[in-house]
Amino acid sequence: MPTPPASPEPSDPPPPPAAPPGLRERKKDATRRRLRACAARLFAERGFTETTVADIAACADVSTRTFFRYYDSKEDLLLPDGVELFAAVERALARRPADEPPLDAVHHALLAAAEPFRNTSLTVLTHPLDGTEHLIAARLIQAFAEFEERLTRLVLDRLPEGTPDADLHAAVVAGAALGTVRAVLRTQRGRRAAGTHRPDVMLPRAFEILRQIGHTAP
Incomplete structure (x- = not known):
């Protein structure tokens, strides 16, 4: 007598939706x-x-x-709110497919998270206010250092179990992604005088160049 097929294991229930923030x-x-x-x-x-x-x-x-x-x-107000921006990156990264390559996931998460800040952050970063260039540069260095550590942890959580040198892998992805963002900001400042800077297209183009570098034969 044939053995009846085993009943499928019940799947885990989906996690409950996050509670909305309280009044406070x-x-x-x-x-x-x-x-x-x-x-x-x-x-x-x-x-x-x-x-x-x-x-x-x-x-x-x-x-x-x-x-x-x-x-x-007041110097802390020269750049986009780091708390809000990182939370947006974290939410955007959580929505990316689990099997998406880490660098692609970070790229798309950064684009999605930056969109709400585009009108304010890029204006300040590419059109510095009176004498604020050195203040913005100092704040950027600090912000990027803190952000890179947090982004590294998020990337590490996405890597498949057993990934060789997972900590190094995550650090390289986070560092490459934020290095690309820094390159875009520097280039925008250089192009500003000529009126040729295009913040809406430069970040995707920069990540495209990064991928080309990664696939270029020695």
């Missing part, structure tokens, strides 16, 4: 966004040097003490 978190997020919006407007109207923390706080209708709960200085 929504208020904090709104305050952070208001401070950033005020800073961007005041920097453009008065210049970075002439804008004080007190000005930004007053514009956002908060105290200076509240300002310092969110940011250490």
Whole structure:
């Protein structure tokens, strides 16, 4: 008598959806966004040097003490919010197919995460405000160093179990991806005077060049 086929193992239930942020978190997020919006407007109207923390706080209708709960200085407002940007990268990376090559996954995640920040971050980075170039450069160095460590951990989590030198593999992917972003920012600054910079196409093109380098025969 033939043996009946085994019943398929029940699949694990899908994880429950993430709980929406509570009222306290929504208020904090709104305050952070208001401070950033005020800073961007005041920097453009008065210049970075002439804008004080007190000005930004007053514009956002908060105290200076509240300002310092969110940011250490007004210089922190020169770049996109690292907390928001990395969270966006993390969400975008989690949505990428599990079998997608790590560098491709990071590339698409960076593009998706940068989109909401395009109008503000690229304007500041490619059109620095009065005398802020050195401040932006210093903040970028610090931000990229911190971001690279966190991105390395995310890439490591995506690598198949048993990947040889997984820690090194993840570090190389993260470093190559962020090095490509840095190259785009530098090139944009050089092209700005000629009016030929195209932020919307340069990052995809840069990753295309990176892949070509990886496949070029010695």
